[in-house]
Structure formats: C-alpha cells, structure tokens
Amino acid sequence: MSSVLIISARFHEGRYHGTGDWPPSPARLFQALIAGAGLQGPIQRDHEEALEWLERMRPPVMAAPTIRKGQPVGNFVPNNDLDAVGGDPRRIGSVRAKKEIRAWLFDAEQPLLYAWTLPDIHDAEKFADVLCQLAEKIYQLGRGVDLAWAWAEIISETELAHRLDEYAGTVHRPALAGAGKPVPCPVGGSFASLEKRYHANVSRFEVVKIDRAVSQSFRRLPKPKFQPVAYDSPPTRKLFELRSVVEPEQFQAWNLEHATLLIQSIRDAVFKKLVAAFPAKQAQIEHWLIGRNADGSNGGKADERIRLIPLPSIGHAHSDHQIRRVLVEAPANCPIRADDLSWACNGVELGEGGNLSGLTASEEDSFMEHFGIGRAATHWRTLTPAALPESASRRRIEPTRRVAEAKNASERAHEQQQARMAVLTALRHAGFNLDVLDVVLQREPFQSHGVRAEAFAPRTRFAKERLWHVAIQFAEPVQGPLVLGDGRFLGLGVFAPFAPK
Secondary structure, three states, X not given: OOEEEEEEEEEOXXXXXXXXXXXXOHHHHHHHHHHHHOOOOOOOHHHHHHHHHHHXXXXXXXXXXXXXXXXXXXXXXEOOOHHHHOOXXXXXXXXXXXXXXXXXXOOOOOOEEEEEEOOOOOOHHHXXXXXXXXXXXXXXXXXXXXXXXEEEEEEEHHHHHHXXXXXXOEEEOEOOOOOOEEEEEEOOOHHHHHHHHHHHHHOOEEEEEEOOEEEEEEOOOOOOOEXXXXXXXXXXXXXXXXXXXXXOOOEOOEOHHHHHHHHHHHHHHHHHHHHHHOHHHHHHHHHHHHOEOOOOOEOOOHHHOOEEEEEEOOOOOOOOOOEEEEEEEEOOOOOOOHHHHHHHHOOOEEOOHHHOEEEEEOOOHHHHHHHOOOOEEEEEEEOOOEEOOHHHOOXXXXXXXXXXXXXXXXXXXXXXXXXXXXXXXXXXHOOOOOOEEEEEEEOOOOOOOOOOHHHHOOOOOOOHHHEEEEEEXXXXXXXXXXXXXXXXXXXXXXXEEOOOO
C-alpha cells in the first residue's frame, strides 16, 4: 500500500482574502512553502530538490471547510495615476480609489488538507521528510493578512481515506481529464520560474534618461509556470440497451432479482475484451473495472472504479421493473479512455441459447432522468436493495422456529437503528455529505412491481439478512445516480427519486 504526504494548514482567523476560488490552490501552497524556506536567506539545496520533486508529483487531493461570503469593506488606495496631479506625491490623496474587500469566512478550527500519494521510488520518503520540515515554516497562505501555519505527516492510504470520510467539509479531487474547475498546480519548472520572477523583481524599475529628462520605466515580471488541472470533474456516462441478438429491434429484459448476475456477466465480458485489446494495461483494467490490485487483493477506491448500474424500467404505474438498460459510468480520472470503454461494452453478448442478449449503445439519454440524472429530488428509494455491513444485518431466524425465536419490539427497533446508521455511513462514503431528514428500511419493495430484498441474495456474496430496501428523505434536493452499500459495484443499492404522496 502506498504512503501519502498530507499537509494540513490552519488559518489564524477564519478569514481568507486571497484572489481566486476557494480553497487556496496547490500552486499557492507551493509558493507558501518556498516563501517559508527562504525566510532565513538563500534556499538550501536539499530544500530545492524536495520542492522540485514535489512539482513533478500528481496534483493532490484537497479538503476544505465550507465557506460563506463576509461583509464587503471599502478601502481607499492610490490609483497609480500620479501623472494626473503633475507627478506631485503630496497630492496623492486626490487620486485615491475605493477598493472593495470581501473575505471568505469559515471555521478556523477546521484545517485545510492537501494530500499527495507518494510514488514507489527510493527517494520519495526522503523528499517527503524534507517537505514535512518546510511545512512548519509556512507563515501565510494567501495575502499578507492571511496568517497561517501548517504541519505535515506521512500516513497510509487507509488513514487518508478515513480522514476524508470523517472530514466536515468538501473534498476536491483532481482528474486526468474532464470539464471540472481549473485549479493552478505546480508542474515541472514551477520552482525555477518563481526563482526567476524573484530575481526580476529586484530590477523591475528602470531609470530612463532622455536628454535631461529622467523617468522610471516599469518592467513586467515574468509569469510563474503553473498548470491548470481540472478538479471535481463529472464522470463520463454512457447508456446501453439490452437487445435480443436474434431480433435486435426487440429488448431482451432481465429479471430485477438477477441484477447482480447481469452486472457480473457484463463486467467479466468487458474485462476480457479490454485485456485482449490492451494486454499491457491489464493491471489498470483490473484496478478500475474489477476493483482488484496487481497482487490479487481487493482494492480500488470508490472514486477509482468504473460503475455498471442496472436501470430497471420505471416511470409508469404499469412498468414491470425488468432490466432493459445499463448505465456505464467512468470517473474523470480513469486511465481507460471513454471511447475504448464504450467500444468494449458495445456488442457484448450475454446469456445462452434463445435468451442471448447483447449490449447496444443507446441515444435515449432522457431515460436517465427517471434515476435523477439531470434533475434533483429530495425523496429517494431503492429498486434493488442495498447491501449493508454485517453490523446492520438482521438476526436470522430458523424457519422451523419462527415462533420460538420471534423478535420482540426492542430487538426490531435496535436492528432498524443499526441499519439507519449504516445508511448514513454509506451516504458519506458515496460523497453525499448532506442532511438527512428521514430513513425508512424494510424487506418489502416500495413499488408494486418490485421484488423483496431476500430474492437478490442467491448467487451473491451477500447474506439475505444484510439486504434492505431503503427510502431516504434529504433536506435539500440531490442529483443522481444514487447507488449505495457494499454491493454498489454489483448492481445493488440502486435508488430512484419519487414524489411522496
């Protein structure tokens, strides 16, 4: 398991005056590290090497507290137009202009986090140790009034995941591609460009003599070298239909309770097709599609997994809830190209004999609105049950001893409470850090054409006691897709919005 360098920064006051969007970019943190390293004179060579190593790292994951805009404050400053008063500095008060300052306000007790995954190279931890020392030299992050201090640690990926899960704020993740918010980040040559800019600042004013006239000319400083990186990019989504191989114009529906079998069949077929086409990328394909590491262990963080989501037929009172469509969702930072993934899914054949069905790319994206994709809702309920942890499972009763082992009201209430807590944890793991007003759990489906939770257990690794149908009411509308639980990569825990009666 890789190690992680995490720098935590905390402001002296819960105010931030820096220009640009919140949170302070990795480029701004990089500049703060350099400023701190140069407090006592020229930067040491080992510090330079560590900073140059950091600029070549992949952009960090950031976490920041929630913010709100403060009240605007008017400040009168010189307008840099002394010529308007004949160049007389005694009259500078007449050319002052009002500048509005409006700070971001946040909880000063909540530190900002910047986390880099360390590569498996010999010098990685040596450079990381130096950066841990440099982090303690940071004295501001933003403008001169944004006093801050920082500290750094080297932790495991598991510990980082735990901290991000528990973080009371917003987590921002970089993407290899996508349409997310561009954030300036260090890149190879950033340190050298800042050093060049620092030396150029010494001679930014040049005295120019023309005959007897003497004037000063301002030289524009060279710009620092940073790279815009897309953060919080939305995943790419492609809808596929299950069509009959014999009669392609007809849908080939799968029963709702076979959702896990369907997703496993598609996943395995796509895996074989991708590995056959790109054998050199087998380890990446296993990690992103199967959720398996190169050593064969289970792995793959939630934001590093391709999701295959079964979409049952809904939207009408008489819809039969059979599965005729599958949504393929790839994270923006997925190294498997979206067109390659779409090619691998298109034409995949499933089943046997006369029930042979194949995946066909669909252009009817409007169907996804039934699952909250493109529209927000506050009320959601499962179509396929969510697989909750063992701690939230119901006590199994031997069928021949239903009366003797019947549960009393207290035990049932305890089981419900444990399951509710597991649902809230699953929401946090899925990135839905929102207030929840109500959670309802039951084994029976919420829809007339739905299927009881126990029916989904056969041929899966989940005991039927772990499966729950769930209804959630959020305080604010959220957009889908909403897929929760331990089986969210196997077709379980698929939610759809509904209008309460």
